[in-house]
Amino acid sequence: MPGDVPRSPEAAKLHAPLARLLRPLVRLLIRSGITLPMLTELLRELYVNVAEYDFALSGKEQTDSRVSLLTGIHRKEVRRLRGAGAPVNAVPATVSQTSRILARWLADPEFSDADGRPLPLPRIAEPLQPSFERLVVSVTRDVRPRAVLDEWLDRHLVIIDDQDRAVLVQAAYVPRSGEDQQLYYLGRNLHDHIAAAVTNVEAPSPQFLERAVHYDGLTKELAEHLQQRSREVAMQALQKLNREAHAGSDGVLPGRWRWNFGVYVYSEEVVPPATAGRPGDHNDEEPRT
Structure with missing residues (x-):
């Protein structure tokens, strides 16, 4: 034209x-x-x-x-x-604080079991005993543990059980829709995924793992089953690597490098289907969304 x-x-x-x-x-x-x-x-x-x-x-x-x-x-x-441009590395204070405390709760053997499950923590315990107060203080002294607990209770990140212990809610692993923490990770995770893919395209040979398992022509039931299994397998991998990263970096002088390991799962109904393809057939038709 x-x-x-x-x-x-x-x-x-x-x-x-x-x-x-x-x-x-x-x-x-x-x-x-x-x-x-x-x-x-x-x-x-x-x-x-x-x-x-x-x-x-x-x-x-x-x-x-x-x-x-x-x-x-x-x-x-x-x-x-010149000199402008949206900041891409700024981490909101609440996001940084929450993620660091959650990471330690899920990784530190003092606050989690051998399988990486977070232990219920008494609000306050005897010296040298695990507690929610000790968890928060081990990460930051800039905010009172009681203030963190009150905020997390309000956000439904934790509940208090009948033994007066703070119990981490599993849904706390995933930020709520539209909140600042979710929007921050939207930018961070998409940036890192795209940056890895772009680096692989530009480099003579792939430098980063950037793979996906994908099947087309599935039934709704199989797609839902695979999505659930993907969540289970992904959480196991994330928890294991979180523990390894925590063990390797805890108490070590900070360096200049950062690392991000991410997993994504996606499924959708393709309407209308191009053909009644077999599972595993590649389909390049753009789905309507």
């Missing part, structure tokens, strides 16, 4: 996977009231930010002209946007 910008072969090959990747995000954006002009402004900031820092030439100052050449954004706009 007249006015279309010519695309390189590499850009053309990315069009279909990029459209599929962005579709659920666009659905979330529309539902959340983020319009195309708002997203465009954010993308402008990110394009300039990434070009400015990730594509700088060694020993040379990154100029407005080069950023403009890399991004296709006018120099005047580049000058306005």
